[in-house]
Amino acid sequence: MEKLNKKEYEKYVEGKIPKPTYVKNIIMAFLVGGFICTLGQFILNYLLSLGLNESSAASFTSIALVFLGSLLTGLGIYDKIGKIGGAGASVPITGFANSIVSPAMEFKREGFIFGVASKMFTIAGPVLVYGIGGSVIVGLLTLLFKGR
Amino acid sequence: MAVKRLGTQTVKFGNPPSIKGFYTIVGPKEGDGPLSKYFDLILADDLWGQESWEKAEIKMQEECIKAAINNGGLTVNDINYLIAGDLLNQIIATGYSARQISIPFFGLYGACSTMTESLSLGAMIVDGGFADNVICSASSHFSTAERQFRFPLEYGNQRKFSSQWTVTGSGATLLASGGNGPYIKYVTTGKIIDAGIKDVNNMGAAMAPAAVDTLLYHFRDIGCKPSDYDLIISGDLGHIGKEIVIDMMKREGYDLRSMYTDAGVEIFDKDTQDTHAGGSGCACSAAVFNGYVLKEIKKGKFNRVLIMSTGALHSTTSVQQGESIPCIAHAVTIDKKRE
Numbered sequence: 001m002e003k004l005n006k007k008e009y010e011k012y013v014e015g016k017i018p019k020p021t022y023v024k025n026i027i028m029a030f031l032v033g034g035f036i037c038t039l040g041q042f043i044l045n046y047l048l049s050l051g052l053n054e055s056s057a058a059s060f061t062s063i064a065l066v067f068l069g070s071l072l073t074g075l076g077i078y079d080k081i082g083k084i085g086g087a088g089a090s091v092p093i094t095g096f097a098n099s100i101v102s103p104a105m106e107f108k109r110e111g112f113i114f115g116v117a118s119k120m121f122t123i124a125g126p127v128l129v130y131g132i133g134g135s136v137i138v139g140l141l142t143l144l145f146k147g148r
Numbered sequence: 149m150a151v152k153r154l155g156t157q158t159v160k161f162g163n164p165p166s167i168k169g170f171y172t173i174v175g176p177k178e179g180d181g182p183l184s185k186y187f188d189l190i191l192a193d194d195l196w197g198q199e200s201w202e203k204a205e206i207k208m209q210e211e212c213i214k215a216a217i218n219n220g221g222l223t224v225n226d227i228n229y230l231i232a233g234d235l236l237n238q239i240i241a242t243g244y245s246a247r248q249i250s251i252p253f254f255g256l257y258g259a260c261s262t263m264t265e266s267l268s269l270g271a272m273i274v275d276g277g278f279a280d281n282v283i284c285s286a287s288s289h290f291s292t293a294e295r296q297f298r299f300p301l302e303y304g305n306q307r308k309f310s311s312q313w314t315v316t317g318s319g320a321t322l323l324a325s326g327g328n329g330p331y332i333k334y335v336t337t338g339k340i341i342d343a344g345i346k347d348v349n350n351m352g353a354a355m356a357p358a359a360v361d362t363l364l365y366h367f368r369d370i371g372c373k374p375s376d377y378d379l380i381i382s383g384d385l386g387h388i389g390k391e392i393v394i395d396m397m398k399r400e401g402y403d404l405r406s407m408y409t410d411a412g413v414e415i416f417d418k419d420t421q422d423t424h425a426g427g428s429g430c431a432c433s434a435a436v437f438n439g440y441v442l443k444e445i446k447k448g449k450f451n452r453v454l455i456m457s458t459g460a461l462h463s464t465t466s467v468q469q470g471e472s473i474p475c476i477a478h479a480v481t482i483d484k485k486r487e
Binding site for chain 1: 199200295299300301302303304305306307308309310341343344345350353357358360361364388391392
């Protein structure tokens with residue numbers, strides 16, 4: 001095995017891996033993601049109908065969805081939704097809540113400082129760093145090219 | 149002179165150590181699997197009344213070691229060495245379980261190859277006349293492995309089809325200088341083989357070339373052939389790795405189809421248990437060997453078995469730094485008869 005050709009072997013192995021079920025995954029992501037977004041829209045419309053202004057209603061909608069995502073994570077349901085929905089479950093804000101609450105729960109045994117607090121952002125951290133970083137760059141570009 | 153060596157990587161025991169006792173503990177998912185009836189203790193809850201997954205794994209290993217010693221009709225005081233390992237950083241499941249059991253202790257890290265690594269060293273120590281009784285053990289736990297190597301349990305991600313499921317369980321084997329068998333006759337120690345695979349979700353493919361390498365040297369060193377065995381069983385290559393081994397061995401001129409399987413393929417039902425490419429972890433080969441293999445040898449279904457645990461010796465650090473996965477496989481021949 002010392003003379004195994006690594007390139008050839010990699011190619012051979014690729015043929016052995018069952019292909020991901022792309023079509024099914026895309027449909028399920030659409031359905032699950034679509035359902036979460038529709039739910040968000042439903043909450044937003046309801047809040048607007050109560051007479052809330054648009055920006056407050058949008059904030060409250062996010063808060064409600066983050067709460068739901070966290071609650072379902074705590075109840076051990078969101079990982080099952082994620083398994084079925086894939087990106088449809090992880091891209092909406094409920095998925096973001098799941099990515100923060102799940103490590104916080106997992107590392108509770110390591111204490112509230114080095115466990116919960118420091119591990120909380122292990123998954124969401126990169127999203128925050130590059131999300132916020134990206135928005136700063138876009139903001140600067142807008143300022144430069146669009147003027148005031 | 150090393151009179152017990154055969155060929156380049158194998159040793160033949162002059163006084164084959166006898167397997168005097170053995171025991172397995174597994175989690176609930178393994179207990180729902182096809183090999184359920186072979187396990188000695190199936191936990192209803194994989195936390196086993198403990199406050200952390202790590203403590204549950206420690207308790208599993210400790211209880212398993214004690215039960216195997218008990219099974220062999222001995223007490224802890226009769227045991228000269230404990231040789232064991234697990235998957236966790238600094239092998240804490242083993243260190244902490246050994247803390248509870250007062251036996252001179254060698255800790256091993258062979259990743260999922262630990263069971264046959266401990267059997268190999270244990271058998272050498274017994275045959276060398278350095279001990280009368282040695283206990284060999286390995287454990288793994290799905291939930292301790294997930295949090296160390298992958299994601300939090302409640303995180304909603306999708307597992308790849310090539311990924312494997314870490315077995316929750318522990319197995320222990322008691323080796324003795326005297327006894328009625330089954331006996332350990334040969335040990336072939338593997339070399340590290342790195343086939344260049346970097347995907348940690350495809351361990352079977354990463355480890356298969358190491359398994360093939362060890363098999364080839366085993367057959368060459370002893371001058372035997374696959375059909376001399378009733379069963380050749382690898383540790384945790386899973387469905388993908390098993391197919392690759394059969395393919396690669398065929399190219400080398402060995403037909404393994406009738407007697408070869410993999411413990412990771414046997415321990416779960418892939419259609420109903422959603423385990424994708426099969427089982428993995430130290431406990432995969434440890435539980436299948438100490439449960440299924442040894443019990444079937446005792447019943448007479450198998451006379452001669454080659455057990456070969458396979459291990460991937462990477463860490464999360466090496467993977468994040470873009471290194472490929474170095475792998476290993478150790479083979480141990482178990483024979484019902486001494487001669």
